[in-house]
Amino acid sequence: MPVDRTLARVDADLAAGDARMATQRLRGLVASYPxxxxxxxxxxxxxxxxxxAAQAGRWGYLPGVATPEELQAFAHATPDPLNRMRALRWAAAExxxxxxxxxxLRRLRDEAEATYERELRYEALPATLAEPYESNKWLDxxxxxxxxxxxxxFVLGVANGVVTVVRWLL
Structure with missing residues (x-):
């Protein structure tokens, strides 16, 4: 569906008081047109x-429309700067x-790089996200x-069943 038609539906959803459907449509648009x-x-x-406020801060961060309170709520809800980078859903080069x-984008990336002491790139986040975290070896x-x-x-159960059937047949 074209962006303009979807935005018209968003307007209709909001006019009808259905903010949940409006946000769902808009999140789909952000995924398609980040x-x-x-x-x-x-x-x-x-x-x-x-x-x-946290989600308003998240989605208002890049366009610069988030209030300081919303940015603080976003940072509080997502304290790890790497996860904040990921939450923005920006998958292209800066x-x-x-x-x-x-x-x-650069300001947040600088914060994440200072935290993890390594170079990070938005376009490579899916591949690099797991690397900063160490796996829990004893749990593995x-x-x-x-x-x-x-x-x-299972194998012992099957073997026991085979032995039982053989004994029964003999």
Missing amino acids: WRMDVRERLAAAYRMTGD DSAEPDVRAR RLVVAAIVATILF
């Missing part, structure tokens, strides 16, 4: 109408953004042990 700051602004406004948007081993025990239990 560079459209007007869509992000409208999504921030829709969340502002529902009183969700250079592809308008200058003011680029500056906001416990899961593997549980899988091995389950397989062993």
Whole structure:
């Protein structure tokens, strides 16, 4: 559906008091058109109408329409700067953004790089997200042990059944 038709439906949803449907439509548009700051602004406004300051801050961050309170709520809800980068749903190089948007992207990236002491890029976030976090090795081993025990239990159960059937037949 064209963006203009979807935005018209968003207006109708908001006029009818259905902010949930409006935000759902707008989130779909942001996913399809992440560079459209007007869509992000409208999504921030829709969340502002529902009183969700953290989401208003999230979606109003890049277009620069979020209030200081909303930005603080977003930072409080998502304290890790890497997760805030991810939450913005910007998957392109910073250079592809308008200058003011680029500056906001850069500011958040600088914060995340200082936290993790490594270079990060928006366009590579899906590949790099797991790297800063260390896996819980004892939990990994416990899961593997549980899988091995389950397989062993199954194999022993089948073997016991085979032995029982053989004894019954003889």
